[in-house]
Amino acid sequence: MSASSSSPAASPETRAKRPQHNCLECKRLKRACDKGFPCGKCVKANRICEYKDPCDDGVFGPISAAKDINSLAFGTLLDILVNKPRVKEAVALYFDGVNTWFTIVERATFERDLEANWGNLSAETSAMALCMALIARPPNQKSSKGLGDTVYLSTTAILKVIRSRVPMSIKMLQAELLVAMYEFSHSMPQQAYSSLGSCLQMTKVFGWHNPSFWSDERRASKPGELKLCSILWWAIVYIDGLLNVAYQDQAYPMNTADLAPCSVVPLPEVFDQPFSPNLAFQFGGQAQALRDANSDHIDGIVFPEATSAWYLSNVLQQLSNPTAPGNFDSKSLSDLIWQHALATCALKWRAGDRNAAVGTDFIALMKLNHRGLFGAMDPIPILDPNHAQAAQKIRLVTDVVHGKAGKLAQCEDQLSRGAVDPCWAFAMCYAALLLIAHGDDALHDADWFQKVANLRIALDKVSKRWKIAEQYCERVTIALDNRLTGYAR
Numbered sequence: 001m002s003a004s005s006s007s008p009a010a011s012p013e014t015r016a017k018r019p020q021h022n023c024l025e026c027k028r029l030k031r032a033c034d035k036g037f038p039c040g041k042c043v044k045a046n047r048i049c050e051y052k053d054p055c056d057d058g059v060f061g062p063i064s065a066a067k068d069i070n071s072l073a074f075g076t077l078l079d080i081l082v083n084k085p086r087v088k089e090a091v092a093l094y095f096d097g098v099n100t101w102f103t104i105v106e107r108a109t110f111e112r113d114l115e116a117n118w119g120n121l122s123a124e125t126s127a128m129a130l131c132m133a134l135i136a137r138p139p140n141q142k143s144s145k146g147l148g149d150t151v152y153l154s155t156t157a158i159l160k161v162i163r164s165r166v167p168m169s170i171k172m173l174q175a176e177l178l179v180a181m182y183e184f185s186h187s188m189p190q191q192a193y194s195s196l197g198s199c200l201q202m203t204k205v206f207g208w209h210n211p212s213f214w215s216d217e218r219r220a221s222k223p224g225e226l227k228l229c230s231i232l233w234w235a236i237v238y239i240d241g242l243l244n245v246a247y248q249d250q251a252y253p254m255n256t257a258d259l260a261p262c263s264v265v266p267l268p269e270v271f272d273q274p275f276s277p278n279l280a281f282q283f284g285g286q287a288q289a290l291r292d293a294n295s296d297h298i299d300g301i302v303f304p305e306a307t308s309a310w311y312l313s314n315v316l317q318q319l320s321n322p323t324a325p326g327n328f329d330s331k332s333l334s335d336l337i338w339q340h341a342l343a344t345c346a347l348k349w350r351a352g353d354r355n356a357a358v359g360t361d362f363i364a365l366m367k368l369n370h371r372g373l374f375g376a377m378d379p380i381p382i383l384d385p386n387h388a389q390a391a392q393k394i395r396l397v398t399d400v401v402h403g404k405a406g407k408l409a410q411c412e413d414q415l416s417r418g419a420v421d422p423c424w425a426f427a428m429c430y431a432a433l434l435l436i437a438h439g440d441d442a443l444h445d446a447d448w449f450q451k452v453a454n455l456r457i458a459l460d461k462v463s464k465r466w467k468i469a470e471q472y473c474e475r476v477t478i479a480l481d482n483r484l485t486g487y488a489r
Helices: 012-016 024-029 040-044 058-065 069-081 084-096 107-116 123-136 150-165 170-185 189-206 216-221 223-246 268-278 305-320 330-346 355-375 385-410 412-416 423-438 448-463 468-485
Strands: 002-005 049-052
Touching: 024 040, 024 049, 069 084, 069 123, 069 150, 084 107, 084 123, 107 123, 123 150, 123 170, 150 170, 170 189, 170 223, 189 223, 216 223, 223 268, 223 305, 223 355, 223 423, 305 330, 305 355, 330 355, 330 385, 355 385, 355 423, 385 412, 385 423, 385 448, 412 448, 423 448, 423 468, 448 468
Parallel strands: none
Antiparallel strands: 002 049
16 A cells, blocks of 8 residues: 555644655655655646555565566575575586486576576576575475475565566476476475466467477477477476376376377477487497486487376376277386386486486386286186286386385485485385285285385485475375284275
8 A cells, every 4th residue: 555645735644644755756766855745846746646655565575676577586586595606506406406307407508598697687597596496405394384485485476476577488487397396396286286287378378289389390490499398398297197196185187187289299309319410428338328418408408207207197097097099008008117117227327317217107107007916816816917917017116116215325415405306205105005005915025014114214214305205104104004903904
């Protein structure tokens, strides 16, 4: 609210409440103000005289004070990260951690933009730096009181303001995706679902749902641009699938279910052919050291999570509609997913592994084969080999997931900087629940109890970095207690 007047007359009561600051027009024109109601200069210029109520500032004070959206976003960035060295440190932490498995930003281009335009950053670049800093750090362990993590609240608030002032762009989509991944990872499914919805709407505006966007002519002329668009689309599908399986007690349908773009948008590796002479790796010989050795540049970015997202999406749609035309045979689909996981594990990566793609593959395998375990408890399961195959696949997956859990104790630095994908929290939880329910019958695992204990320890470690692991640790504890006391089977 503001006090305003267009008449020189003012009551004694009003005059008694003399404002402490100049009126808005005198402040704008940098003129002395007699602070009358209205002031003398406004009367002389025949203009409306207004005073800002001090109560108006609140959380919107910086917005009204900013000269434009770029300065507002940059000011918010410095309010949180203080100075350029700390901004660069946060950005580097993101690229060395989360971006090793959620590779949706081209490092070379972003860091060049940050350095060259520091002090005059676009609102979108400031927003991206804020989102990188948000997801790159461990959660605020003291945020249980009040409204929670203030960095998250500040980041999402400035994103909304920027969205209202600038056109939709790839940078804004990248920023929204980082926020959605943060929300998914820290037990905020409702917010993640909403953020993904915003991302999906942007893809429609960009034209990605139109097959002509991905035409052969455009692929030949703009391979880098289309590759990044493909990566971002499959990043949406990736989070969407994980959100659906990880929060099964929530009624959030998949944003991307049954959408034509899942069959229209090519996988990112389709666009690598034009770049192949310049790729930094080759198969065979000394140069095979790292599959993602050149991932700082768009031509070298590798995103196997796209294929994993495609597999998981197929599994979820097949489970929800087993008779739908075009469904894969379950055994064939299971074999394809297993082969992709093995192939990804066989390669060498900057961060040591590509745990996001492999973890998602294992989740898909457990989801796809889970139903078969119930038939495996039949006295003569050999009559249906599908049951035996499902049990065998689940045994293999739970053993690998358990092995990964054991290694977390030796890679706490990797976990703390965010280089371990939060999907592993659900993979470990799912493996533990399968062992609790079927470990001593369908899975024939004499060590199931110790494996569950080890998985709980690993989940507790992961919860220090990704809060989503807290609820999974509790779920495993409750399931195990019920099993031991005979309440559930």
